[in-house]
Amino acid sequence: MAALEIVQLPARSDNYAVLVHDPETGATVAIDAPEAEPIIETLKAREWVLTDIFVTHKHFDHVEGVPALRDAYSARTIGPRKSAAATGLYDKTVGDGESFQWAGRKVEVIATPGHTLDHVAYYVPQDGLAFVGDTLFALGCGRVFEGSAEEMWASLKALRDLPDETIVYCGHEYTLANAEFAASIDPQNEVLIARKGEIEALRAEGEPTLPTTIGTEKATNPFLRADDPELQRVLGMEGEEPAAVFAEIRQRKDRF
Known part of the structure; x- marks a missing residue:
């Protein structure tokens, strides 16, 4: 089976859409559609035909381009069942633990509520890809x-x-601000500080900081480490419930 071709597209002020193309079948999927124009331009330039759209959640900056793309390509739109009525955009709805086929591959659906109640992530185990939205x-x-x-x-x-090697595509280019916050609460994390320097260099050149990997995030992302005793100690929350530690980190970031 041929390797997938993946293009990450900047859209709006700080969004990303992702196009994934299977050269064997010709299938091409857009992961979210912040706006239609850059997606259509890229499809034309590469001579790809959009066959599918996977929606992670209902927010406007992730679905605004869906109607125009459906009109242009009659693309099958798949989205979370919990926002089907609110959006009226989905041809197929999915929920936690379900899976479906795309380009001969299994796509697993992981419910990830919190940002919104309908939010889902799409995981393609054969290719080690996760599309996690916001x-x-x-x-x-x-x-x-x-x-x-x-x-x-x-x-x-x-x-x-x-798996640690899973390649993660996210919905926004927020990494520099996130790095500044992470370093402020985890200043002794040498891996994090080194990564912050790399991110600063990338952004200075106007380069994207994504995708990332699960392994990299486990080592450096404070939001994934709310159950880490060392980070809890730094926060003065040793032994606290991880959800409470997470809530404290999130509140600090909201005020940062």
């Missing part, structure tokens, strides 16, 4: 708008349980 960011996580801290922590743990 649940997990490089060195960060999404704001908890609809769910609880307990739900968001559980969602992050579900993603953390994926």
